[in-house]
Structure formats: structure tokens, C-alpha cells
Amino acid sequence: SIDEFINKLKRGHLQGSKKIALETANLMRQLVSNSRWDDATTLTQLLITVGRRLIKAQPRELLIMNIVCRVIHIVNEFSASVSRGSMTPAMGLGVGAGVGGGNGSGARSGFVDQVAGALARQQHESQGAFRLKQEIIGEINEYIIELESCEEDIAKNALQHIHSNEVILICGRSRTVEEFLLAAARKRKFHVIVTECAPAYDGHEQAKALESPNIEVVVIPDAAVFAIMARVNKVILGTHAVLANGGLVAVSGAHMVAAAARHHSAQVVVCAGLYKHAPAFPFDDDRFNTLVSPDAVLPYGDGDLVDAVDAVSPCYDYVPPDLVDILVDSEGGHLTSYLYTCCRRT
Numbered sequence: 001s002i003d004e005f006i007n008k009l010k011r012g013h014l015q016g017s018k019k020i021a022l023e024t025a026n027l028m029r030q031l032v033s034n035s036r037w038d039d040a041t042t043l044t045q046l047l048i049t050v051g052r053r054l055i056k057a058q059p060r061e062l063l064i065m066n067i068v069c070r071v072i073h074i075v076n077e078f079s080a081s082v083s084r085g086s087m088t089p090a091m092g093l094g095v096g097a098g099v100g101g102g103n104g105s106g107a108r109s110g111f112v113d114q115v116a117g118a119l120a121r122q123q124h125e126s127q128g129a130f131r132l133k134q135e136i137i138g139e140i141n142e143y144i145i146e147l148e149s150c151e152e153d154i155a156k157n158a159l160q161h162i163h164s165n166e167v168i169l170i171c172g173r174s175r176t177v178e179e180f181l182l183a184a185a186r187k188r189k190f191h192v193i194v195t196e197c198a199p200a201y202d203g204h205e206q207a208k209a210l211e212s213p214n215i216e217v218v219v220i221p222d223a224a225v226f227a228i229m230a231r232v233n234k235v236i237l238g239t240h241a242v243l244a245n246g247g248l249v250a251v252s253g254a255h256m257v258a259a260a261a262r263h264h265s266a267q268v269v270v271c272a273g274l275y276k277h278a279p280a281f282p283f284d285d286d287r288f289n290t291l292v293s294p295d296a297v298l299p300y301g302d303g304d305l306v307d308a309v310d311a312v313s314p315c316y317d318y319v320p321p322d323l324v325d326i327l328v329d330s331e332g333g334h335l336t337s338y339l340y341t342c343c344r345r346t
Contacts, residue, residue: 001027001030002027002050002053004064005027005054005059005120006053007100008023009054009057009058009061010057010058010169012257012332016175016274017063017150017240017241017272017276018147018150018175018274019217019274020061020064021063021066021147022144022147022148024054024063024064024067024068025071025140025143025144025147026069026144027050027054027304028047028050028067028071028140029069029140029141030139030145031046031047031050031055032047032071032075032133032136032140033055033133033137036169038078039079040075040076040078040265043075043136044072044075044076045127046067047071047072047075047214048072049070049221050066050068051065051068051069051072053317054068054231055068059287059293060287060288060289062288063241063275063276063278063279064240064276064278065278065279065280065281066275066277066278067275068165068280070143070275071140071143072194073252074136074139074140074143075136077285078132078135078136079132084241089167089235091157091308092276104159109124109132110117116196117227118210119135123128124303127257128296133230135250136198137277141308143305146228146330147275149277150176150273150274151175151176151179151180151273151331152179152255153179153200154176154181154205154271154272154273154328154329154330155180155182155183155330156181156330157180158180158181158183158184159184159187159188159324160162160180160332160333161184161220161234161236161269161328161333162180162188162190163190164186164188164189164190165189165191166190166191166192166233166234166236167191167193167231167233167234168191168192168197168232168233168235168236169192169193169194169195169204169225169228169229169232169234169235169236169257169261169266170192170193170206170235170236170237171194171195171202171203171206171207171235171237171238171239171250171251171253171254171257172194172197172198172202172203172206172238172251172253172254173193173197173202173203173209173251174206174237174238174251174271175238176238176271176272176273177236177237177238177271178209178210180271180279180328181210182210182212182215185212185213185214185215186214188205188214189214189215189281189345190214190215190216191218192210192215192216192217192218193217193218193219193220193228193232194206194207194210194217194219194223195219195220195225195253195257196220196222197222197231197252197253198221198222198296199252199296199297199313202251202294203219204219206268207219209252210235214313216346222253222256223259225256226256226260226263229260229261229263229264229266230264232261232266232268233266233267234267234268234269235258235261235266235267235269236258236270236271237254237257237268237270237271238250238251238270238271238272239248239254239259239270239271239317240276240278240316240329241276241277241288242270242272242277242278242339243276243278243280243281243282243288244279244280244337244339245281245282245336246321246327246335246336246337246338246339247282247318247319247320247321247324247336248317248318248319249288249316249317249318249323250270250317250319251315251316251317252264252316252317252318253317255318255319255321255323256317258319258323258324259323261323262322262323266323267326267339268323268324268325268326269325269333270324270325270328271327271328271329272328273329273330274329274330274331277329277339282318284303288318289314289315289316289317289318290315290316291312291313291315292314292315293313294311294312297311297313298311312333321336321337322336324336327339
């Protein structure tokens with residue numbers, strides 16, 4: 001299962017932050033359930049070893065590191081609770097030998113007591129390991145449920161950030177933003193402007209997904225963002241990852257949208273699940289990016305032009321924290337400086 005998951009990561013068969021997070025969490029649960037281990041230290045070392053293999057297979061997917069670290073934290077937390085609640089059974093070692101006064105009957109009695117004590121100790125350790133495994137698997141199951149419902153939990157905060165008759169601009173396709181807007185549309189009516197996000201043109205799919213009686217949707221080309229931003233009240237973005245300094249690894253074009261919003265004093269709200277918060281700093285912007293085929297931007301059929309031009313087609317943009325006003329997750333809204341303070345404390 002580990003090799004199959006690594007092959008999917010290397011070949012790019014897993015697309016989407018949530019799908020990668022769920023696949024990683026399921027793999028960690030399978031590893032805890034099926035592997036052989038006797039204590040939390042052995043299990044933790046096993047998780048670290050497998051986690052390093054997964055990160056090495058796709059170092060740009062910061063979500064993998066987040067999920068592995070969360071599972072290791074669950075193991076350590078329950079291991080400490082089991083250790084505090086465990087009681088060492090009474091072992092009666094050598095009691096019979098003292099009573100027997102050194103004769104053969106006393107020696108046999110002492111040997112029997114030692115065997116019984118060893119069996120009791122082994123049974124106690126086996127029961128503790130089994131109980132620890134069940135507790136860990138149960139907590140991982142709850143974490144997977146939390147991952148599956150993260151969009152719904154974020155959408156509960158929609159009415160606090162979206163008001164009636166507002167003009168909201170979004171960039172490309174984001175399921176989290178989609179749930180956020182549809183939740184607000186149940187009680188309020190507003191306008192949404194969607195950038196088409198070329199060359200993938202995910203904005204057209206997002207516009208179709210936002211069909212609602214209370215949402216008026218307009219799709220615009222990416223080049224018109226700065227011109228239309230003067231009429232926008234608020235920008236709502238999704239993101240692939242949130243870095244430790246509050247910066248974003250978002251879809252390509254998000255930096256342009258955030259910069260235009262800052263120039264026109266429009267608020268930038270980012271919707272992201274807690275599993276997207278990565279403890280990494282952007283020392284190198286290109287480290288978290290992925291380059292895809294530039295054929296959609298500059299077709300290979302233009303042979304003469306292709307030979308004279310270096311075309312680059314990145315998947316993501318780095319959005320610095322000073323261009324983001326509020327980060328919304330399942331716990332509510334936070335400032336970008338809040339993430340940096342939490343990172344320093346941990």
C-alpha cells in the first residue's frame with residue numbers, strides 16, 4: 001500500500017488537497033492497524049520512517065507532512081494517557097523460595113511463581129498495546145471525519161463575513177470557497193465575480209457550480225482583475241497550503257488578485273482547513289511550486305516561436321501575509337500574525 005501510494009504521488013494521480021490529505025490519513029490508519037509493534041516508541045519510529053518516504057516522494061505536498069505529524073501527535077498523546085492510567089500487577093517473584101527454606105518444594109514453588117509472574121506481565125503488556133492500538137485507531141477515525149467535513153465547518157462562518165448586496169471576487173475553482181458562498185446564499189443575496197484562471201479555465205466550472213437564486217455570477221478574464229477591483233467589496237480565496245508566516249501557496253493568479261485588492265483597499269479573506277496549515281517558512285518561493293507543460297500557454301505547434309521563447313507555466317503563486325486580511329478555518333477567523341505566534345510557541 002505504501003509503494004502504491006508513493007507511485008500515485010510521483011505520477012501526479014492524486015489531485016486536490018483534500019484527496020491527498022484523506023489518502024494519507026487512511027494510509028497512516030492502515031499502518032497503525034496492520035503493522036507489528038509492541039509500544040508507542042516503535043510505532044512512532046515506524047510512522048516517522050514511512051512519513052519521510054512519502055515526503056521524499058513528493059516534497060512539494062506540504063499536506064503529507066501535516067497529516068503524518070498529526071498522527072504522531074495522536075500516538076504520543078494516547079501513549080502518555082495509557083502510561084498514566086496503567087497499573088503494574090503484583091508479581092510474587094521469589095515468594096515461594098523464601099517460604100520453602102531452600103528445599104526442593106520451595107524451589108519448584110519459586111519457579112512456578114516466576115513463570116506465573118512473567119505470563120501475567122506479558123498479558124498485561126499485550127492488553128496495554130491492544131488498548132493503545134484501539135484508542136489510536138479511534139482517534140484517527142475521528143480525524144478522518146474531521147477532514148471530510150472541513151468545508152462544512154468552515155461554511156458555518158459564512159454569514160459573519162458575507163453581507164447582502166456585496167460584490168465578491170473569487171479566483172479559479174475552490175470547493176471550500178464554493179461551500180462558503182453557497183452557505184451564505186441560503187440567507188443573503190450578493191454578486192460574485194469569478195476570474196477564469198487561464199490556461200486551465202477553472203473559473204468557468206466554478207461559475208456553473210455557484211448557480212443559485214441568490215447569487216449573480218459573472219466570469220471575467222484574468223487581465224480585467226485590476227479594472228474591476230474598484231467595484232469589489234471583498235475577495236475570497238482558497239489556498240493549497242498556509243505557511244507558518246501566514247503566507248499562502250495558492251492557485252496561479254492569486255497573487256495578482258490579492259495585490260489588486262490591497263491597492264483598492266478591498267478585504268482579502270482566505271478559507272482554508274486546519275490540515276492545510278504547514279509549519280514551513282517560505283525561504284524559497286520556488287520550493288513549493290510545480291511547473292506543468294506550457295503547451296496551453298504557448299502551443300508546440302508554433303515551432304519558430306517556441307525555440308525563441310522560454311515559457312513557464314507554474315501551478316501556484318506565493319501570496320505574502322501582508323496581502324491577506326483574515327484566515328477563516330473551522331475555528332473561526334484569524335489574523336496572519338496569529339499563525340506566526342502559534343508557530344513560535346510550538
